[in-house]
Every structure is written in structure tokens, then in C-alpha cells.
Amino acid sequence: MLLKKLNIAATLVDHRRRKREEERERKRAFLENGGLVLEKLVASCNGRPIPIRTFSYQQLILATNNFDHRFILYESCAERIYKMYKGSFEGRILSIKVYDERDSFAKDLALMDIGISAKASAHKNILKLVGCCLETSIPSLVFEYAQNGVLADQIYISKRQGTPMLWQSRLKIARQIAHAIAYLHTGFSRPIIHRDIRQKNILLDQHDVPKLSDFSLSISIPEGETHVVTDILIGTMGFMCPSYIDTLMVTEKTDVFSFGMVLLRLLIGQHPFDYLHRSEDEYQPLKVHLSNHAMNEIVDPAILAEEGGAGLEQQLQAVRQLGLTCIEDDPEIRPTMVDVTKELRRIERSIA
Known part of the structure; x- marks a missing residue:
């Protein structure tokens, strides 16, 4: 005891x-x-x-x-x-x-x-x-708290449950996230580059209002400069700009490329072909695939099932073109996020 x-x-x-x-x-x-x-x-x-x-x-x-x-x-x-x-x-x-x-x-x-x-x-x-x-x-x-979780779970055909997200909701999310990125680029004396824009870093609240998150990989461009060169490559493969991969140079156009990948995934509703690592014998590059196929062969079937007529077709074409321009190999060809936001607003209002 x-x-x-x-x-x-x-x-x-x-x-x-x-x-x-x-x-x-x-x-x-x-x-x-x-x-x-x-x-x-x-x-x-x-x-x-x-x-x-x-x-x-x-x-x-x-x-x-x-x-x-x-x-x-x-x-x-x-x-x-x-x-x-x-x-x-x-x-x-x-x-x-x-x-x-x-x-x-x-x-x-x-x-x-x-x-x-x-x-x-x-x-x-x-x-x-x-x-x-x-x-x-x-x-x-x-x-x-973002009640409706990550965007990826709402738009990928393989993951979503219940009613598919409507096209107008996807378009609104794209425009709002574009505006948030433009704010990062232009709202401060030192532009903030997110460097990891992807569906899993976009959360949705109970009203499906999108929230850009995770700034752990972000970097600021010094005042008066247009770029910053990093020591190591950081980001998510499939969303990283090819010129950044080659040179380690980060610019505002680095985020534009990543956003373009998000925009195109909102359109097709699935993981695109891994155009960075696959040969053409195995998979066609994403840009070639989206450029050379009809809309009904690339767009999420849930979107095609919606009633929208010619107006919807025009919106889908416009978004495809905008997305492809955002992921151009030459950063100079890509638009700024301010221009992307304006174009998405124009597209959104075209059949509003």
C-alpha cells in the first residue's frame, strides 16, 4: 500500500x-x-x-x-x-x-x-x-470560417457531390478572385505576388463568396522594380509559370499564369492534361487541346446542360480565349490582372 x-x-x-x-x-x-x-x-x-x-x-x-x-x-x-x-x-x-x-x-x-x-x-x-x-x-x-470548403471540391467532376455549380456562379467566382489578385498587385507600394494561386487555395463561404487564402509562399516586389529573382523554385506544379520555372524570376505575370490555369479548370471541370511533363505522344498539351477542339468536347458537361443559347456559347468562347491568353508562354503577351478583371466583368454582363 x-x-x-x-x-x-x-x-x-x-x-x-x-x-x-x-x-x-x-x-x-x-x-x-x-x-x-x-x-x-x-x-x-x-x-x-x-x-x-x-x-x-x-x-x-x-x-x-x-x-x-x-x-x-x-x-x-x-x-x-x-x-x-x-x-x-x-x-x-x-x-x-x-x-x-x-x-x-x-x-x-x-x-x-x-x-x-x-x-x-x-x-x-x-x-x-x-x-x-x-x-x-x-x-x-x-x-x-469558409463553410463551403475549397473550390476544387465544388468544380471537379470527380469530387463534387450534389448539384453542379452553375456557370454564372463559376464566372462570378473567377471575376472576384481576379479582383482580389489585382488588389494584391496594385493596392500597395510593393506589389504582392501570391505565387500559389490554385483551386485548393480558394475557399467558399456559405454564400459561395470566394476567399483567396494561404499567403505563406507570397513575395513582394521592391518599390520601383518590376520583378524579383528568387533563390529556389516555390509553388505548385501545373500552376507555375514556365518562365518562372526557367529563370526563377517572379513578376505580376507569374500570378496571371496561375490564374489562367484556374480559369480554364473552372471551364472544363477537371484536371487538365499535364502539359509540362507529358510528351505529345501521350497527352496533347493543354493549350493545343483547348484550342483545337470544339466547346462541347472540352467544357464541363454540367455547363453544357444549362439553358443559355448563343449567349452562353459566346461567354464560354470568351473565357476560353482569356484563359489561353493568361497562360501564354511569353509573359509580355499575358494581360494584367486589372485587365483580366475588366474582361471578366464584361463577359459576365454580356448575358446578364
Whole structure:
């Protein structure tokens, strides 16, 4: 009996010691991360830091039921750099982005995400950053909740469930995301290049309003410059501009190319042929495929089933041409995102 009591006492002492160590580690992380986040916010906001709310680690635990896997909304696939959880704070549903502590670049990615998200959150089509938790070794981010999930799950024929998204809804999403990207390019003294525009980084709220997200790979172009040359290639294959792959030079047209790929996928409703890595004997390049086939051979059948007549046909043709222009090999031929937004608005109104 005495031995049992001694074991229980030892266990309690060990538990309290671990709790004290965890508390010290959280305080250390809070101080270190607080300084880094403040520095990033000051640097990205021209010396005027934007105040954001701080959440405690205990609040994240309670909101996610100790990070229950059933609360996971999205997990970045191949690299598994972060997980997005659904959490409840004081009756409000929010999204919690938790970076993988094992990734050596995770802290840099999280800090960039915080800096750009805080700066750009004023735009209605950019996922709003509510705050962050500084008590984790890698800062965790808290965003508004996008109830309808990622765009990819809504438009890909192989993934979607229920009623297919209507063409006019797809067109509206394209125009709003184009406007958000144009805002990044033109709304600040140093243009922000997203560098990872794809369907999985476009979220939809309960009204299918699109929200551009994940600024962890973003980069700013210095004032007075038109480009920046990076040390390494970063992005998602299939969405990366060929000239960026060849030269590591990032410009506004890098995002234009990625957006063009998104626009064309909204049109065809599926993964296009991997034109960067397949020979013509196996698959025709995407541009050739879209240029040389009739609309009824490339467009999502759900769109073709809609009633729209000649007006719908004209819109589909116009979007196909715009998308192909956005993914031209020569960046100089591609339009700016401001011009893309104007053209999508014109197309949208053509049969409104």
C-alpha cells in the first residue's frame, strides 16, 4: 500500500513538473513569436502594424477538442506543412491553421502568412485573418470560417457531390478572385505576388463568396522594380509559370499564369492534361487541346446542360480565349490582372 501511494505521489510530481515545463515553453514561445510577428507586421505594413487578436493555446485546445482529427477541414497534401481545423470561439465558428513543427521552413511560412493576411484582409475576397496564437512553437493562425470548403471540391467532376455549380456562379467566382489578385498587385507600394494561386487555395463561404487564402509562399516586389529573382523554385506544379520555372524570376505575370490555369479548370471541370511533363505522344498539351477542339468536347458537361443559347456559347468562347491568353508562354503577351478583371466583368454582363 505504501509503495502504491509513493508511486501515485511520484506520478503527480512528474505531471506537475511537465506542466510547469510546458508553461515555461509556451511563455518562451509567446515572447519569441510576439517579437517576430510584430517585426513582420511592421515590415509588411509600412511601419504601421495592424493590431490582431491573440488567442491562448488553451483556447485552441478547447475550440478543437484537443485538435481532434474529426475537426480537420483541410490538410495540405504532399508536403503536409499545415492542417486547418474548425473551431468554436464564444459561439463563433472560425478556422485554425496549425503548421507542422517538424518542417524547418514552417516558422518562416507562418510569419509570411500572418504578415500578408493581416495586410490584405480588408478585401472581401481574401480570407480574413482574425488573430493568432503565439504560444505554440510555430505561430498558429485563426481565420474566418469558409463553410463551403475549397473550390476544387465544388468544380471537379470527380469530387463534387450534389448539384453542379452553375456557370454564372463559376464566372462570378473567377471575376472576384481576379479582383482580389489585382488588389494584391496594385493596392500597395510593393506589389504582392501570391505565387500559389490554385483551386485548393480558394475557399467558399456559405454564400459561395470566394476567399483567396494561404499567403505563406507570397513575395513582394521592391518599390520601383518590376520583378524579383528568387533563390529556389516555390509553388505548385501545373500552376507555375514556365518562365518562372526557367529563370526563377517572379513578376505580376507569374500570378496571371496561375490564374489562367484556374480559369480554364473552372471551364472544363477537371484536371487538365499535364502539359509540362507529358510528351505529345501521350497527352496533347493543354493549350493545343483547348484550342483545337470544339466547346462541347472540352467544357464541363454540367455547363453544357444549362439553358443559355448563343449567349452562353459566346461567354464560354470568351473565357476560353482569356484563359489561353493568361497562360501564354511569353509573359509580355499575358494581360494584367486589372485587365483580366475588366474582361471578366464584361463577359459576365454580356448575358446578364
